Amino acid sequence: MIKQLCTANYAGGWTFSICGNANRNARGCGAGIYPITPQTEVVETMVDLYNKGLIKKGRIFHVESEHSALAACIGMSMEGARAFTATSSNGALYMAENIVCSALLRLPIVMQIVNRTLGPEWNIWAEQGESLLFRDWGWIQIYCEDNQEFVDHILMAFYISENHKVLLPSMLCVDAFILSHTLMPVLLPTQEEADQYLPSLDLPHRLKVENPCTVGGLSAPRITASHRYQMEADFANVFPVYREAQDHFEKIFHRRPTDPVSGYCVEDAEVIVVASATVASTVRKAVDKFRAQGKKVGLLKFKMLRPFPTELFLSVVKNADKIAVIDRNFALGAPQKVGGIFCQDIVAALGSVASAKLVQSYILGIGGLDVTGDQIDFVINDIFSRSQPTQSLWGGL
């Protein structure tokens, strides 16, 4: 491991490149790149490392749009290469068609999304709208709390996505500026470590002249339905493969990435606050403060939204009476005006076991608003005193 003070974007550029190069004894690697604030340093770093000769067998395509950035990855991945890219906000929307296409073609592409507010209006700060638009189309979705977690999950993502039981792409999300542009001490993988961690990619359906078939062409409804059903079945394989990826990670790096959802002070908690990405850090501090006052509150950090880790989630919250869900996103016009998307999923997960827990949705940090300690204090006080759920409560307006 190389200990370095770096931004998530630099860490991403480094780790993507190292992971790509780890496939040099197989079919190689590649990226399609197109800049967008606040992702730009990722692609600049990739190019810098590429120019320094770090990638022995690969290519970076300097393309004209995000749509082509991912199309380049699709072409390379279809040929069995390890492909990756990064984008943000409206860039992801311009890419939309190929985002869905990558998953439907079962290509293990890994993409960094710097979560940035969708526009107009033109707002470059953190919000999760763009990645959540692609929640339902077969991408594994990881929301990272800090730069280290992001680095670790790039390695994990290739490991999981490329597993033959999975073969689905991964989306790794980091909050705009809060992580993308913030220097943190990070342990970056060396080439040797990445080589040890990642097996070579062997894409079973890569295009071969000796086996001519048409991929992604016309398909009858029953065939399409079967393929989609198969995707859902394979999505469930992410959970055991995730554990395998953790075990393997621990062997090589002597640290263990956390579970898809993880609890903090949850065993005896009456109230659990659910948060994703960087907001989880702020909540953890607040939990410490309230615990010191004897209040039984805990944190559930929601890291992997897709596939939704239902069993794990239910086991973490089993002892709590009330759940406060903080969302840095909002689905307009949702039932009961509960527009927090993590919250909607949590309500559905609890509904599946007819739980009587009180769930309240809080909307913080929209448009990149700071999510402050005071706001978390308000959330915790509110959920303790609350007897009925109501519509999403907005903070910071």
Added chain:
Amino acid sequence: MNGLQNHSNKNHSNKNQSSLIRSQNTNCAGCGMSVALNLLGDVLGNNVKMAIPACCGIVTAHSFPFSAYKVPVIASTFAASSMVAAGMKVIQELNHESCHVLAFAGDGGTFDIGLACLSSNAERNENIIYVCYDNEVYGNTGAQRSSATPLGASTTTTPLGKTGFKKDIMAIMAAHRIPYAATLSVGFPDDFTQKVRLASTIKGFRFLHILSPCTPNWKIEPSQTIRLARLAVETGVFPLYEVFEGAKYKVTIRPKELRPVEQYFSLQKRFSRMSPETKNAFERAIHNNWNRLLQLEEIYPA
């Protein structure tokens, strides 16, 4: 230089085994694109992979798990065939594989939705063969105008005839200074295959623009496909030429004099609503273009 009079067709139609496409596919009788695929296969063999966007070319493959293609094909998203092909090609090169990678797209995927992507790949001089089979209409969706639709042609979205000229895609591609750009006609198979052969030996971005008569959308008889493909050349509607490095020109089929364009119009119901004024404007534009091409060839010979 091949004159029309001594240009012979050497039994291409006798081949019943194409390298690219299987017989008994479901394409329309008289489909120009099918002829183009046969001719491409005659030269390139089956050491080929293709990226095909939304267009008749991907419907040709027919339904999963079957494929009418004898080579691996990936259905790209509509705008991205050239990028997917370039991605494939690069990984093959890194692995020392020599197969030809084609982007095979219609005029919609080339002139319209795929233009930015095409331009970007041409600008970087990616090592692929881009084939545009141009039937001058959104054919798959039932004949809506594209920017390749010629002046005066009726489509479902230009029922009274298109009011603007066809986009000059060859000039756009030449402006990218790519190593090779050529126009091809299924009515001139020897010229066609010569160009494909030449393209296959060149490194870098190669652009092949094929006029592909479309029986349902041009409203023509299947028996007229080849005749119209020839007439398009003989009237100057679709001159056959090559552009090297975007700078050097070579006209490959040179009619002694252009036939009256009315012969081309009269066989196609899509031109039936054309006014005499529009026909005149069309003919003037064709003659200007033809003369311009001859001048370019004279000043900047290949």
